[in-house]
Amino acid sequence: MAGKNVHEFTHTNFDSEVLQSDLPVLVDFTATWCGPCKALAPIVEKLADEYEGKLKVGKLDIDASRPIAEKYKIRSVPTVLVFRGGQKTGEHIGLTTRDKLVKLLGLA
Numbered sequence: 001m002a003g004k005n006v007h008e009f010t011h012t013n014f015d016s017e018v019l020q021s022d023l024p025v026l027v028d029f030t031a032t033w034c035g036p037c038k039a040l041a042p043i044v045e046k047l048a049d050e051y052e053g054k055l056k057v058g059k060l061d062i063d064a065s066r067p068i069a070e071k072y073k074i075r076s077v078p079t080v081l082v083f084r085g086g087q088k089t090g091e092h093i094g095l096t097t098r099d100k101l102v103k104l105l106g107l108a
Contacts, residue, residue, distance in 0.1 A: 024089075026058070062077060
C-alpha cells in the first residue's frame with residue numbers, strides 16, 4: 001500500500017502515532033476507491049523518504065477508520081492534515097503538489 005517510511009494510521013493507533021508524536025505528522029486521509037488519492041500517493045511517499053527522521057508521514061483509510069474521519073470532518077479525499085504537538089496546524093483538500101505540501105508543513 002505505501003512506501004517503507006509511510007505509516008498506516010487507524011482509529012486504534014491514531015492517538016499514539018499522531019497526537020502523541022514528538023515529530024510533526026502529515027496524515028493523508030485516503031480511500032481505496034479514490035483516483036486522486038492514488039495520484040497523491042507517490043508525492044506523499046517521496047516526502048516521507050525526504051524528511052525521514054524529521055517528519056512522520058502516514059495514511060488513514062477513511063472507510064476503515066470512520067471515527068477519525070468524522071472527528072476531523074473529512075468530507076472529501078484526498079485531504080492532508082498536519083499535526084504538531086497533538087494539534088491540527090494545517091490542512092489541504094484535494095490533489096496537490098510536493099511544493100505545496102512542503103509549504104503547508106512549514107519546511108519550505
